[in-house]
Amino acid sequence: MVNDVLFNGAGRLIPHRMAEELPMPGSPPRSARFDGRVVVVSGAGSRDERIGNGRAAAILLASAGARVALLDRDRDRAQSTARMVAGGGGTSIVLEADVSEPDCCEAAVKEVVAQFGSVYGLVNNVGISSPPGTAVDVDPDEWDLGMRVNVKSMMLLSKYCLPHMIAAGGGSIVNVSSGAGPPGGPPSLLHPTAKAAVIGLTQAMARQHGRSGVRVNCVAPAGERGGWDTGHAVRFLLSDEARWITGVVFPVGAGGLSPPPGAPQDGPVQPDGA
Structure with missing residues (x-):
């Protein structure tokens, strides 16, 4: 049996309760199935019938056996997303x-359990791009709202989900950021x-909770490559x-390039064809 370790986001080895014996060469890969595991997805709805990030994640997770x-x-x-999940045989x-409010987050997680x-x-997907403006002209109150929705909401849902993950021996969190995050992005300062x-x-969070068997990663969509x-x-x-x-930032954006010819576009299509 190998040592129970895991690389954290800083590249250092830490103990990991979920670690297992390394597979021998030629062993089959680990399963992508969820087999009834429970996943919370925030921002799971989308405007009209479009497939946004939260809706796509929910449908794909349910198709892999997760209860969402x-x-x-x-x-x-959210009900529209639920109908799509049910149409694929999911649960x-x-x-x-309102995941920017502590009481709402606590009550929601209690109901899930x-x-x-x-x-x-947990998929932390809620976010808004407003308010517009630079540091000179941005509205301070709207700035506070934007940070509460985009950042505080992720802390809050994690706060109430993590104890259940830790008690079970581990879990996984994915936060949705944006390709606009690291380089500075558009003229809007908030986004x-x-x-x-x-x-x-x-x-x-990846460093803080790795010893408890909880992995925390980030997806950073860019350009038009959201959705599926x-x-x-x-x-x-x-x-x-x-x-x-x-502890990784996983870019989804074709390296910042336009989609290649023939690449599927986001829309109300079947996930298996994405």
């Missing part, structure tokens, strides 16, 4: 919640600042196939 809790402040949007529940019995995974904060949050592409990245990072991966 669909959180959104707009119940109708989900819908919870209306009451209905499903546990929490294995790249908040998304960069999500990356810092991810890497700090982001959903596939989220599903991979949550799965056992990524069991040695934590």
